[in-house]
Structures are given as structure tokens and as C-alpha cells.
Amino acid sequence: MSTSLLAVSNGSFLDKVQSRELRVGVIGLGYVGLPLTLLFSERKFRVTGFDVDQKKVDILSKGGSYIYRILPEEIASATQSGFEATADYARLREVDAIIICVPTPLNEHHEPDLSYIENTAHAIAPNLVPGQLVILESTTYPGTTEEVLIPILEKENKHGLKAARAGSSEENTFLIAFSPEREDPGNTTVARCDIPKVVGGLNSRATDFAGALYGSIFNRVVPVSSPSVAEMTKLLENIYRCVNIALVNELKLLCLRMGIDIFEVIKAASTKPFGFQAFYPGPGLGGHCIPIDPFYLSWKAKEFDFHTRFIELAGEVNLSMPYHVVNSVAGALNRQKKSLNGSNVLVLGLAYKKDIDDLRESPSLTIIELLLKEGALVSYNDPFFPTVGRGRHYDLNMESAGLEQLEEFDCVVIVTDHSSYDYADIVKRSKLVVDTRNATQGISSENIVQC
Numbered sequence: 001m002s003t004s005l006l007a008v009s010n011g012s013f014l015d016k017v018q019s020r021e022l023r024v025g026v027i028g029l030g031y032v033g034l035p036l037t038l039l040f041s042e043r044k045f046r047v048t049g050f051d052v053d054q055k056k057v058d059i060l061s062k063g064g065s066y067i068y069r070i071l072p073e074e075i076a077s078a079t080q081s082g083f084e085a086t087a088d089y090a091r092l093r094e095v096d097a098i099i100i101c102v103p104t105p106l107n108e109h110h111e112p113d114l115s116y117i118e119n120t121a122h123a124i125a126p127n128l129v130p131g132q133l134v135i136l137e138s139t140t141y142p143g144t145t146e147e148v149l150i151p152i153l154e155k156e157n158k159h160g161l162k163a164a165r166a167g168s169s170e171e172n173t174f175l176i177a178f179s180p181e182r183e184d185p186g187n188t189t190v191a192r193c194d195i196p197k198v199v200g201g202l203n204s205r206a207t208d209f210a211g212a213l214y215g216s217i218f219n220r221v222v223p224v225s226s227p228s229v230a231e232m233t234k235l236l237e238n239i240y241r242c243v244n245i246a247l248v249n250e251l252k253l254l255c256l257r258m259g260i261d262i263f264e265v266i267k268a269a270s271t272k273p274f275g276f277q278a279f280y281p282g283p284g285l286g287g288h289c290i291p292i293d294p295f296y297l298s299w300k301a302k303e304f305d306f307h308t309r310f311i312e313l314a315g316e317v318n319l320s321m322p323y324h325v326v327n328s329v330a331g332a333l334n335r336q337k338k339s340l341n342g343s344n345v346l347v348l349g350l351a352y353k354k355d356i357d358d359l360r361e362s363p364s365l366t367i368i369e370l371l372l373k374e375g376a377l378v379s380y381n382d383p384f385f386p387t388v389g390r391g392r393h394y395d396l397n398m399e400s401a402g403l404e405q406l407e408e409f410d411c412v413v414i415v416t417d418h419s420s421y422d423y424a425d426i427v428k429r430s431k432l433v434v435d436t437r438n439a440t441q442g443i444s445s446e447n448i449v450q451c
């Protein structure tokens with residue numbers, strides 16, 4: 001923890017953090033909220049988890065898990081340490097700190113959908129208790145904490161409480177901070193507690209308290225001067241990824257035309273000991289962060305008569321990648337004197353990246369829909385998804401096909417490079433493989449088409 005946080009006076013909040021008497025409430029028990037809950041629980045905090053999805057609450061209450069990488073044993077162990085899941089917001093009155101981890105998607109017009117944050121704020125407000133610390137973790141545009149969350153909490157709480165601001169008295173206040181979640185799903189090289197936690201409070205007391213709380217589960221806390229700085233930090237990180245991925249995606253398209261292997265180029269460039277960080281091309285962006293978060297900022301920027309051209313351009317390039325994949329499949333089939341219309345195509349991998357059970361915004365879904373539109377007979381295989389039904393942007397109703405009869409497909413498209421696939425065997429048994437991920441690197445066959 002940073003020294004400024006250690007210098008905080010020994011208020012009862014800090015004593016309770018130290019002694020683990022402090023009660024934590026986490027709202028939104030998804031990919032972010034549930035692991036965070038378990039981390040607090042592992043470090044001996046008593047956590048109450050809140051979710052509007054009663055099915056999730058029931059599964060957790062029975063000691064089960066609905067996230068692949070979280071084992072039921074971890075839920076059972078947390079339960080022994082006092083973890084409870086509930087849909088009853090009145091129980092927020094029992095906790096000292098409330099951490100909000102609800103979704104922040106885009107609506108159908110590609111604009112921020114803050115309804116989850118707003119609904120959460122409406123539900124917290126009547127249960128807000130003086131002195132409580134409320135922390136928003138959901139990724140969002142700078143200004144959300146102060147312009148959206150605080151006004152609802154101040155207006156709708158029952159005690160006339162105000163958010164504690166710089167210089168305001170502590171009486172009749174609640175504390176508020178923003179602290180972005182920076183997890184990288186499926187990354188096993190960095191432990192969650194080793195990802196430094198950026199914290200920006202509305203006043204220094206909120207920053208110090210939130211910092212002390214997170215400092216007891218994360219190895220490093222990075223205090224910043226305001227919620228907006230913390231909100232913008234998260235967006236900078238994700239926009240940096242989005243723009244760099246777009247850059248390599250564009251260069252891949254050029255390299256394909258020039259007959260140059262972009263992956264070999266990236267590998268060589270990565271040997272430079274400074275000034276270069278490797279990003280890899282693929283079939284398009286997926287997940288709840290990189291394809292979405294940049295557009296939170298471009299939307300907000302318009303309020304300031306500002307056009308975020310890098311974000312728009314990166315979005316354009318990345319969004320075009322699934323179309324490039326489908327064109328490549330059509331071209332590869334054409335070279336075998338077949339049309340896409342009527343061909344049997346197997347899409348390997350539904351998840352938006354390897355070895356995870358998350359298909360939100362996955363390019364596989366777009367690719368499947370585009371292939372179907374062109375008249376292909378499409379199947380998919382994904383060990384993480386035995387079936388796929390309906391989501392916000394898709395309606396597929398399909399079952400994962402077995403890999404026993406690969407030779408029956410006209411084309412196999414590798415969209416997600418799960419580690420469990422035996423690529424040499426897949427290439428050997430397939431008539432045609434279109435590889436969007438360089439998963440077949442080192443395998444030599446005329447049937448492989450890099451895409």
C-alpha cells in the first residue's frame with residue numbers, strides 16, 4: 001500500500017479493515033464481482049453479494065458456481081467465512097462498504113447504456129447509511145460517478161445524506177470513489193492481487209478509505225486525485241489496446257496481400273528491448289471491454305465538441321475483421337471450386353478468446369451469422385459451450401458439434417484458439433482449414449489458409 005494511505009488517521013473504518021470486522025457488499029456477481037467477492041473472503045472479510053439474477057443467487061447459496069474458472073469448492077470455502085448471496089437490497093444496511101460491479105454495455109445505437117448503474121443507484125439509495133463507502137468499479141466514461149451515481153444517491157436516500165466532498169464536514173455524508181476493474185480474463189501469469197488497484201475518491205478521505213480496503217486484498221494501491229481520473233485511466237488502458245489491435249489487424253491485411261507472415265514480423269519486432277509492445281491480429285474484437293469501452297469515451301467527447309478519430313478508426317478496422325474472415329472462407333472454398341452457399345462450415349471456438357467461457361461480443365457469433373446469411377450450413381464446436389441460444393445481439397439456437405467427422409466439413413474455420421484443440425490432428429482430418437489466429441503455426445499443409 002502507498003505511504004499516503006498508511007498515514008491515514010486511525011478512524012473506525014480503518015480499524016475495522018485491520019480487524020476484518022468491516023463488512024463488504026458487492027453488487028453484481030458476474031465475471032468481475034464474484035472473483036472480487038472471493039478475494040475479500042479469502043482475506044477474511046465477511047462479504048455479502050447482491051445480484052438481481054435470482055438464479056445466480058440460488059446457485060451460490062447452494063455452494064455452486066456458474067463461472068468455469070471458479071470452482072464450487074471456492075464458493076463453499078467463502079460461505080464458511082460468512083459469504084452470503086442475496087437479491088435483497090435492504091441487506092445493504094448491514095455493510096460498511098458497497099462495491100458496484102454491474103454491466104456497462106452499449107445500446108443498439110452504440111451509445112453507453114448506463115441503465116444498470118442507474119438501477120443499482122436507485123436500489124442502493126433507500127438503504128444508504130451515514131458513513132458508508134460506495135465504490136463504482138464498472139467501466140464507464142469520465143464523469144459517471146459524479147454526474148450519474150452521486151445525484152441519484154443524494155436525491156433518493158432517506159437521511160438527507162450528501163457525498164463527502166473536499167472540505168465538507170463528515171456529518172450526514174457518505175463516501176464515494178471510483179476504482180476500475182483491470183482484470184484480464186484467462187491470464188494466468190498475473191495473480192489478481194498483483195494487479196495494482198487505481199482508486200480515485202471524491203475527497204481524500206474516500207480515497208484513503210477505499211485505498212485501505214483494497215490495500216488489504218491487493219498488493220499495490222495507486223491513489224489518484226478524483227473519480228474522473230480513475231475512470232479515464234481505465235479507458236486509456238482499453239483504448240490503447242483497441243487502437244493497437246486495429247493497427248496490427250490492418251497490417252495483417254496488407255501482409256496477406258504482400259505474402260508476408262505478420263506473426264513472424266511481430267515476433268521479430270518483439271525482440272526490440274524498448275519502445276515496442278506486441279499486439280496480435282485476429283478475427284475481430286470480443287469481450288465486455290475492448291469492443292465497448294472506447295465508445296463510452298467517444299460518446300462523452302461529443303459533449304465537448306470533440307471527435308475521437310483514433311477510436312472511430314480503430315473501431316472501423318476491428319469491426320470489419322469478421323467480414324474479412326467470411327470473405328477469406330468464401331475465397332478459399334472458391335479455389336476448391338465450391339461456393340460458400342451450400343458448403344458445410346465448422347466454426348471452431350465460440351468464446352471471444354482462448355480458454356475462457358465468455359462469449360460476449362465474440363467475433364465468432366458475427367462470423368456464424370454472416371456465414372448463415374451467405375447460405376453456408378454452419379456448425380460450431382466449443383468445449384466451453386455445449387449449446388448457444390440467444391443473447392443481446394444474436395439468436396442462434398445451436399449445439400456444439402463433435403469433432404469426430406471433421407472430413408465431412410467443406411471448411412473448418414479456427415476462430416478461437418483454445419488450448420485443448422489438437423491442431424495437427426484437425427488439419428490432418430480436414431479438407432480445408434481457415435486459420436484466423438495462427439493456431440496452425442509450424443504445421444505444414446496445403447489445406448491451411450492463413451486469414
Ligand SMILES: NC(=O)c1ccc[n+]([C@@H]2O[C@H](COP(=O)([O-])OP(=O)(O)OC[C@H]3O[C@@H](n4cnc5c(N)ncnc54)[C@H](O)[C@@H]3O)[C@@H](O)[C@H]2O)c1
Pocket residue numbers: 027028029030031032033050051052053056101102103104116119120123137138139140181182183184185288289
Ligand atoms: N469481464 C471482464 O473481464 C471485465 C474486466 C474489466 C472490467 N469489466 C467491467 O466490469 C463491469 C462488470 O462486468 P462483468 O463482466 O462482471 O459483467 P457480468 O455481466 O458478468 O456481471 C454483472 C452482474 O451484475 C448483475 N446485475 C445487473 N444489474 C444489477 C443490479 N441492478 N443489481 C445487482 N446486480 C445486477 C448481473 O445479473 C450480473 O450477474 C462492467 O462495467 C465491465 O465493463 C469487466
